[in-house]
Structure formats: C-alpha cells, structure tokens
Amino acid sequence: MKVFTALYDKALVWAQHRRAPSILAGVSFAESVIFPIPVDVMLAPMAIAQPEKAFRFALLTSIFSVLGGIAGYFLGMLAFEPIVQPALEYFGYQETFVLAQNWFAEWGFWVIFLAGFSPIPYKVFTVTAGVLAIAFLPFVIASIIGRSMRFFLVAWLMRWGGPIMEKHLRQHLDTIGWAIVALAVIVYLIVR
Secondary structure, three states, X not given: OOHHHHHHHHHHHHHXXXXXXXXXXXXHHHHOOOOOOOOHHHHHHHHHHOHHHHHHHHHHHHHHHHHHHHHHHHHHHHOHHHHHHHHHHHHOOHHHHHHHHHHHHHHOOHHHHHHHHOXXXXXXXXXXXXXXXXXXXXXXXXXXXXXXXXXXXXXXXXXXXXXHHHHHHHHHHHHHHHHHHHHHHHHHHHXX
16 A cells, blocks of 8 residues: 555655745644644655755754644643644544653653654644643753754755655655554554
8 A cells, every 4th residue: 555655746746836835834833733744745855856955944844843833832731621632532642642641751851852853743742741831941942953853864864865865765655654653553552
C-alpha cells in the first residue's frame, strides 16, 4: 500500500506552487496544534526543488511550528474542556495525552524538546504543556531548539543529497513511513 508515496507526490505538487512558502507556514502552524500530517512531507520536496532556499524554508517552518505550539499551549491552558478534550477524543489521542502527562511528570520540559525533534505528535505535547501549566519560557525555548533541529536537519539532508536523495527517498518512502508508524507504536507500547 503506497500511502506515503501518494502523499509525497501531492506534496511535490504543492512544493512547486507559487504560494508554497505560505502554504508551508500555514501547515507548520496547523501541524503543531491539530493537523495530523507532519510538515516534513512538504518541507522535504520544497528543499529538494529549491536547494538554495532550503534553510529559508526550514527557518519558516521552525518559526510557524513554534508559533503553532504556543497556540496549542494556550489552547490547552484556556480551552481544555470545551475544545481540546473533544478533539482528543475525536482524533483518538486520549491515550497519547495521558502518556504525555506522565512524561511531563517524569521529565518536565525536556519532553517538549524530544517531541519537537522526533516523530511523536508534537501537537499533543503542546496542548498538554498548557493543560499542566508547564513554565512558558522553558516550553518556548525547548520548542525552538527541538523544532529547529528537526527542520534544519531535513533541509540540510535534502540540500546535501539533492536529486540522488530524492530518488532514494522515493524508492523507500513507504518502507520508511510504515517503519516510523511501527516504531511509534512500539515506543508507545513500551512506555505504556
């Protein structure tokens, strides 16, 4: 089942659109609050298509992702019962939310750094940070570091690898995508 290749092909079309940077900014913001698809699927093709702008795209993605994380933080802090709780139930993130609460209790704001850099759903951790009233400044700093490291790494890999990287990525995209899903499930089951 080539789900990830189909998403990637769609992202390539978006990456060549004249408003691609605006779309990237919007998707970056939304992905940190509620959007279910990682922004990397748009950042990577854009960095490959325009390698001279790869780091600019990474910066744009980082800024709007952190701004979305801040929105998620305040959403969790101010509107948990009327908005967040029903959304968690609708998207099936209740168990991830409980897991995020437990991780915050154990590791504090370092969880934001981990969630910002890894494929763990960052949006759940931003909202949870607001619900738990985690200190705001450390939350923002950890978000900036984690998200920037992730997106600049993606941009650098795409710029460095260029068409060769794109060819290899395309060949193995579904394997990588399903491996990440399997890894996320395994990590969830181990931690749970």
